[in-house]
Amino acid sequence: MSLDIGSSLGRLQPLFTIAGLVSVSYVTLKVAFCTLNFVKVFVLSPLLKLHVDVKKLGQWAAVTGCTDGIGKAYAEELASKGLNIVLLSRSQEKLERVAKEIEANYNVQTKIIVVDFAQGPGVYENIEKEMAGLEVGVLVNNVGMASVVEYFAETADLEQYITNIINVNILAATQMTRIVLPAMVEKRKGVIMNISSASGKVPTGLLSVYSATKAYMDFFSRALHTEYESKGITVQSVMPYFVSTNMTRNMRTSITVPNSKQYVKQALATVGVENRTHGYYSHALQGLIFDILPTWLSMKLVFSELKKTRARVLKKKAGGKKTH
Ligand SMILES: NC(=O)c1ccc[n+]([C@@H]2O[C@H](COP(=O)([O-])OP(=O)(O)OC[C@H]3O[C@@H](n4cnc5c(N)ncnc54)[C@H](OP(=O)(O)O)[C@@H]3O)[C@@H](O)[C@H]2O)c1
Incomplete structure (x- = not known):
C-alpha cells in the first residue's frame, strides 16, 4: 500500500515541480511588475510631472x-x-x-x-x-x-x-x-x-x-x-x-x-x-x-486583528473588566 502511494507520488513529481515553478514565476513577475509600477508612480511621476x-x-x-x-x-x-x-x-x-x-x-x-x-x-x-x-x-x-x-x-x-x-x-x-x-x-x-x-x-x-x-x-x-x-x-x-x-x-x-x-x-x-x-x-x-497573499488568508488575518481590536474596545468600555 505504502509502496503504491510512494510510486504514485513519484509519478506526480514532475507535476509538483511544474506547479512550483509556475507559482514562483507568478510571484516573481508580480513583484517585478509592482516594483516598476511603484517607481513610475512614486518616483518618476512627481519628478517628471506625468x-x-x-x-x-x-x-x-x-x-x-x-x-x-x-x-x-x-x-x-x-x-x-x-x-x-x-x-x-x-x-x-x-x-x-x-x-x-x-x-x-x-x-x-x-x-x-x-x-x-x-x-x-x-x-x-x-x-x-x-x-x-x-x-x-x-x-x-x-x-x-x-x-x-x-x-x-x-x-x-x-x-x-x-x-x-x-x-x-x-x-x-x-x-x-x-x-x-x-x-x-x-x-x-x-x-x-x-x-x-x-x-x-x-x-x-x-x-x-x-x-x-x-x-x-x-x-x-x-x-x-x-x-x-x-x-x-x-x-x-x-x-x-x-x-x-x-x-x-x-x-x-x-x-x-x-x-x-x-x-x-x-x-x-x-x-x-x-x-x-x-x-x-x-x-x-x-x-x-x-x-x-491569497484573499482567504488576507481575510483571515484582517479578521483576526479586528477581533483583537474589538476585544480591546469592549474591555475599555467595561472599565478594565475581562470580556470574551
Ligand atoms: N482616515 C483613514 O485612515 C481612511 C482610510 C481609508 C479611507 N478613508 C476614507 O477617506 C474619507 C475621508 O475620511 P477622513 O478620515 O478624512 O474623515 P474625517 O476626518 O472624519 O472627515 C470627514 C469629513 O466628512 C464630513 N462629513 C461626515 N459626515 C458627513 C455627512 N453626513 N454629510 C456631510 N459631510 C459629512 C465631516 O464633516 P463634520 O466635521 O461635519 O463631521 C468631515 O469634514 C472617507 O471616505 C473615509 O472612508 C479614510
Whole structure:
C-alpha cells in the first residue's frame, strides 16, 4: 500500500515541480511588475510631472466632506494649484472657517454648500441648483462614514446605521457624479476622484458594511473609468490604508500612517498615472503584500486583528473588566 502511494507520488513529481515553478514565476513577475509600477508612480511621476494638470480641467473643484481630514487636504491642495473650490459638508460654521482659510491662503474663490449626506436622496436637488453654471473640472467624492468594529447584527441602532452609511458612502458619490459628469463629457475633460479604502479590497469581517461600501466605490470608479476614458474623463479609485484623521482618532503618524496633508500631496500626484491607487508610497507597499497573499488568508488575518481590536474596545468600555 505504502509502496503504491510512494510510486504514485513519484509519478506526480514532475507535476509538483511544474506547479512550483509556475507559482514562483507568478510571484516573481508580480513583484517585478509592482516594483516598476511603484517607481513610475512614486518616483518618476512627481519628478517628471506625468500626472494630470488639474488646473487645465476647469475653474472649479468640488470636494465632499471637506471640513476635516482627507477632504480638507484635497480642498487645500487643489486650491494651491489655483482652482476655486466648492465645499460641501454638514457644518455651516466649519465650512465658513475652511472657506475663509482657503480664500486667504490661496487667493481663490470658494462656494459653500451645507449638506448632510446622511439625509439621503432629498439633498441633491439643492446641490444641483447651487452648482448650476459652475465649470467643475474636478470632483473629489471624499465624504465617508466609518463604522465601529462589530458583528453586523450586534451593531448599535442597526437599521438607522445601514441607511446612513449607504447614503453617505455610496449614494453621495454616485449622485454627485450624476450632477457633474455630463458637463465634463461635453468639454471632454475632467477628473473624478473617489475615496474608497484599502478595506474595499479585502472583505473585512467586523467592518462588513463599511468594507462593502468601499468595494462599491472601487468597482464604481473602475467601471466608470472604462466607460469615460475615451471621452477625456479620468475616474480614479483611491484606496488608503491608515491616515491620521478624526476618523482614525488622530492616531500617531508614522511611516505607514501619514497625516492627511502628506497623504493627499502624494495621492494627487498619481492622478492620470494610476487609476486605482493606494495614493501613498508606504500604502502601496502594504497593498502589494495583500495582492500577493491569497484573499482567504488576507481575510483571515484582517479578521483576526479586528477581533483583537474589538476585544480591546469592549474591555475599555467595561472599565478594565475581562470580556470574551
Ligand atoms: N482616515 C483613514 O485612515 C481612511 C482610510 C481609508 C479611507 N478613508 C476614507 O477617506 C474619507 C475621508 O475620511 P477622513 O478620515 O478624512 O474623515 P474625517 O476626518 O472624519 O472627515 C470627514 C469629513 O466628512 C464630513 N462629513 C461626515 N459626515 C458627513 C455627512 N453626513 N454629510 C456631510 N459631510 C459629512 C465631516 O464633516 P463634520 O466635521 O461635519 O463631521 C468631515 O469634514 C472617507 O471616505 C473615509 O472612508 C479614510
